[in-house]
Amino acid sequence: MTALVAADVTITVEERNIAHKKRRNRVKIAFGDSALTYPASGVPLPTFASFGMVRNIDYLTVFDENDAVGILWKYDKDNHKLRAWRSAGFTPAGTAGAQTFTGTANAGISGTIDDNDNAATLGHALYVVPAAAAQFVPPTLATEAAATGLVKDSDTAATEGVALYVVVDDPNWSGTYQLGHFEFVSPTNANGTCTIANGADTLTLFDDDAAATNGVAVRAVAAGAGLEATTAAAKDILVPTSTGKYIHVNHATTGSTPELYFDEDAANTYERIRGVIVDNLDEPYKLLVDTAAAENAGVALSQGSIGRLGNIVTVGPKPFTYLVGASGPEVTIASRPDAASLPGAVALYVQAAGAGFNAANFGKEDMFVPTAGGDFIKVAYAASPAGVQVYGYPEGATGDLKILGVIVDNADETFTTEAAVGWKRDTPAGTNSTSTLTGTAVSAAALVEDTGSALAAQVLYAEAVGW
Secondary structure, rough: OOOOOOOHEEEEEEEOEOOOEEEEEEEEEOOOOOEEEOOOOOOOOOOHHHHHHOEEEEEEEEEOOOOOOOEEEEEOOOOEEEEEEEOOOOOOEEEOOOOOOOEEOOOOOEEEEOOOOOOOOOOOOEEEEHHHHHOOOOOOOEEEEEEEEEEEOOOOOOHHHHEEHHHHHHHHOOOOEEEEEEEOOOOOOOOOEEEEEOOEEEEEEEEEHHHHHHHHEOOOOOOOOHHHHHHHOOOOOEEEEOOOEHHHHHEEOOOOOOOEOOOOOOOHHHOEEEOOOOOOOOOOEEEEEEOOOOOOOOOOOOOHHEEEEEEEOOOOOOOOEEEEEOOOOEEEEOOOHHHHHOOEEEEEEEEEOOOOOOEHHHHOOOOEEEOOOOEEEEEEEEEOOOOHHHHHHHEEEOOOEEEEOOOOOOEEEEEEOOOOOOOOOOEEEEEEEOEEEEOOOOOOOOOEEEOOEEOOOEEEEEEEEEO
């Protein structure tokens, strides 16, 4: 680039005014182009005559700088030049404050241990067993015709709900089956629950925005042939329900059967799993059940990030379900008459003043028992358990369990489940604060001449005063 000279500057007189001996003319000044730069000593101007003057310019005031934003133009009368000035840049000094997260605590669910002075006579002792101890006898699975699920037929299933996916948790759960769970992208960002049929088992479906990436779509096969999913593995997938039974998802290499959708706000919980069924009928599917449930505690999933997972077992002759609080979630209590001799099994105690369960846990760590709703019952480690031992007592014909204890103050004792949801911790709800800058005051910088900048064909408007 070359420096601009007077010949590159064009002056156009747009308005002439003569007052007495003075002339006040409004002029347009056009100079430069993209190949010219501002000269070191200012922009040289053409003759006084080009401004409509006879012999002199007393004042030249630029009042419209057009594109010259941030530039202050001053007339150098002695040298008949325009000089451009701008403030020198500066960087504010200071530090940005760290953001803080204000979260909303997840809430647990309160359960009750009933006070009963005859607890040991009425019920059977409860033990907590590490999940690993329950795995030494592989489950024996068979079709159970009495426990049938139903997919609700709906021609608008895809608009009523969102797609349902099955995700594998343990590909080596047994030689025949993988263990998994269902996921969906919840419109409310919450885990979903449903019953697989009217009055049947409860199922938890986990909210995950990456459900389609983590798993594969679940489909319904016609004529009561069950559920399927296109998986690469040559094993069917089992999804546990609240009673220890399993939804059987057949593996398939190809398939075009109706995909399933989950409507989390359906009025009836047993109509939340939906599909566009070809024959316009609700599509049945059957569950698999552990035929040795009376001898085997259910297998819990591994979750090392929150401590040891375990099961609660009873030395009574039958397995039962325990309802935490008035309406759930459920916990399956397996029957193990030999519970006291299982590796790592310890008697379960409840502490006073709502402090919850404790036991002399194997490994000297807290243990966590998963519920059907995704919460966990915490069993705190205690070398010498505090409180009283608890017993399981079947409640009437419902199959539900009461937990009894000889409470010292003769009042029912409470506990609260851990507020983790699902087989992984929920992301806590809350907000991040706005980061603030704590700065140091900086004095205004002196004006410096805009030496060497490209003029970029600027146009100025000015008032010239002279004669």
